[in-house]
Amino acid sequence: MITSAPEQANPVGHSAGGPPAGPTPPETATAIELVRITKRFGTGSRAVAAVDDVNLVIREGEFFSLLGPSGCGKTTTLRMIGGFEQPTGGEILLHGKDVVGTPPNKRDVNMVFQSYALFPHMSVFENVAFGLRRKAVAGSEVKRRVGEMLELVQLQGKDRRRPSQLSGGQQQRVALARALINRPRALLLDEPLAALDLKLRQTMQIELKSIQREVGITFVFVTHDQNEALTMSDRLVVMNEGHIEQVGSPREMYERPRTRFVAGFIGTSNLMTRSIASMDGTTAILECGAGERFVVRDAAALGAVPGGKIDVTVRPEKITLGTEPAGGEMCSLRATVTNVVYMGAWTQYAVRLADGAELTVFIQNATNSEDAAERGAEVWLGWDPAHSLAVAPQ
Amino acid sequence: MVRRKLMGRLAPYLLVLPGWLWLVIFFVIPVIAMLSLSTQTGDLIDGFTQTFHWQNYLDGWNEYHVEFIRSVIYGAIATILCIVIGYPVAYWIAFRGGHRKSSLLFLLLLPFFVSFVIRVVSWQFMLADNGIILEPLKAIHLLPADFHILATATAVVGGLTYNFVPFMILPIYVALERIHPEVMEAAGDLYATRRAAFRRVVLPLSMPGVFAGVLLTFVPAAADYVNASILGGTDQTMIGNVIETEYFTNTNYPMASALSFILMAALLIGVFIYAKVLGTREVLDMAVA
Known part of the structure; x- marks a missing residue:
């Protein structure tokens, strides 16, 4: 077959997580x-x-x-x-x-x-x-x-x-x-x-x-x-x-x-702009209602300070729906289900937070086809703090 | 029900009927009448009678073959000059015209708003032996006193070229305009130099335009008589002038008709050979475009 480009060590897989647009790793020309x-x-x-x-x-x-x-x-x-x-x-x-x-x-x-x-x-x-x-x-x-x-x-x-x-x-x-x-x-x-x-x-x-x-x-x-x-x-x-x-x-x-743009352009995103209540090291603790918890790790690099604002996004499939607060380290917010769309492999929920923000949640229909919540239901959203992503504003 | 079905089937034919009538009344019948006239004998006063005198054709050719050949040569030279002048103009407007394309095309057509004869007469005025161009040049002795352009082949071919060059430019322009800019970029991308890109891509793709231009230029130029009669002299008579003289001056209608048919046949045969040799498809493609 045609062999033209120089032999590649591994043209497909390469070190992930390197700094964006950073210097080329020495092993790839x-x-x-x-x-x-x-x-x-x-x-x-x-x-x-x-x-x-x-x-x-x-x-x-x-x-x-x-x-x-x-x-x-x-x-x-x-x-x-x-x-x-x-x-x-x-x-x-x-x-x-x-x-x-x-x-x-x-x-x-x-x-x-x-x-x-x-x-x-x-x-x-x-x-x-x-x-x-x-x-x-x-x-x-x-x-x-x-x-x-x-x-x-x-x-x-x-x-x-x-x-x-x-x-x-x-x-x-x-x-x-x-x-x-x-x-x-x-x-x-x-x-x-x-x-x-x-x-x-x-x-x-x-x-x-x-x-x-x-x-x-x-x-x-x-x-x-x-x-x-x-x-x-x-x-x-x-x-x-x-x-x-x-x-x-x-x-x-x-x-x-x-950035906010990338989060919005690639995939479905739940972009929010929220106020920072306090900082715990590099982690930002956002203002929430009673019993709620919303933290963003590694926020300091984006200039987060207590009393400031932060742009944050959570991917819809990372969020769970429950009747109780998730507890522990988990992020946990109260919400109202405004719409339920059955998509086959998953169900798409539209939910509204107490402050009026509209979010999307995907729940995979893995074990049964029962919907996790009905339209109008009061639910608790939960996700791992690792999935609270701070993004740079425009 | 049946009637409506019948009407539906007849409708396309009824719609083309006016066109067909027009062609039959103003083209088919005159051509047949002319064909009949070309084999008649007699004169205007006693009337012409049909005698199937095919000798008219032979006489016409024997007497006027010089003018026939001259017409073809003048037409051919004018056509070649039209390509040489028109192609670069069309190329420039198509690829360098930018947003001024429409204005440039309008300028090209502007002279057409003046009558054909008036335009040729103004050339006669400009090229006159003591006219606005030659007189000053003669005054400063750049040209000899007996130098003239009028009544030469140069003047006639020049007039033909001037009058028909837009018919060459427009189809070439259309052909060039239709070439997608990315096609030319692709040629460059695939290592073609500018010259190779022109020769291998732009020129072949513009050939249908050139074919159409040649038809639109050569046929009317070879049959033209206005340029020869206004800009030419006695040695530049073209077949168009002969036909005109036979018809209006000599009132020899059969001879004029026979000459017209010889010219028509010669041009048709020429065009068919041309289309056959250079590819009917391209010519037809262009006609459809």
């Missing part, structure tokens, strides 16, 4: 490094920073996603790596070499475009062979490698078709094959699955991931779909309004969001 990259559109006072002072390290052989809402600068960042946009400041290091100013055809990366951008006047074979032909690879070699590539993306026998004769999913594979055949040091993918319907998109997610494992090439994947980013990536970055919110593994991003 850096594929792409962005140093204080800025891109402004327009001039003078009307200039808008699409990407603002971004530092990012993408490791060799990893599946790395740029995630964020539209207009967050993720596509602009990708296009700067590809050479289609020039940054107004900063450096882009591809394998240690600054490539700012180098045109796309001189960069050792290839792109899969959102529109696929296949050449409509060429056959599938000629589309895939395009890059090799430009590099004057011998005809027999071109034939062999195109054959291999079409096999990898499961398009054997379609080599004489025109792109217009293929389905969306097949066009997508041609676009992938056309880029991968050049054995780039990194493959850039700009929302490649956005145009596919849900079913096909899920199939392609799995396929894309397995192709990435097979070829071992660094994939830089742009998406606005958090599910896609979570399920496919080794690591991802969440961007918002041109800056980085957080970098980490999917688990880190979900289990330990650092």
